[in-house]
Amino acid sequence: MFGVRHRMSRLMDDFFMPSPYFRSESTAWNWNPSVDIYNEDDSIVLKAELPGIDKDNINIDVKDRVLTLKGERSSDNEVKEDSYYRREMSFGKFERRFSLPDHVDPDDIKADYKDGILRIEIPKPETEQPKQISVH
DSSP states (O other): OHHHHHHHHHHHHHHHSOOTTOOOHHHHTOOOOOEEEEEOSSEEEEEEEOTTOOGGGEEEEEETTEEEEEEEEOOOTTSOGGGOSOOOOOOEEEEEEEEOOTTOOGGGOEEEEETTEEEEEEEOOOOOOOOOOOOO
């Protein structure tokens, strides 16, 4: 009974969440880079894994408090398609969007790309504090 239940569970998992080890031709062109976002003292840092991508193929735009990261990784044209035993590396266009906090100045955002890792540093906006006015 356990074996049947296990096989049915796996069948449903494969249907709703296909195994990362099986890629059809159509899924090889659909991918999104992994991203970590974390706080530092004066900034929010976004790090994206973009191995094998030339920095000229990476675009970062900011509009209406949304940071858009897009680009493209080209396929390896040196190897003939019928020479592959297995092909798991993804390629093609990608696009990710991230909401920014209020009052972020897009001119202060910095980006650096090194060893396949894109690091975007977004300065935290200064909190609006009430101004004390002294009475003379």
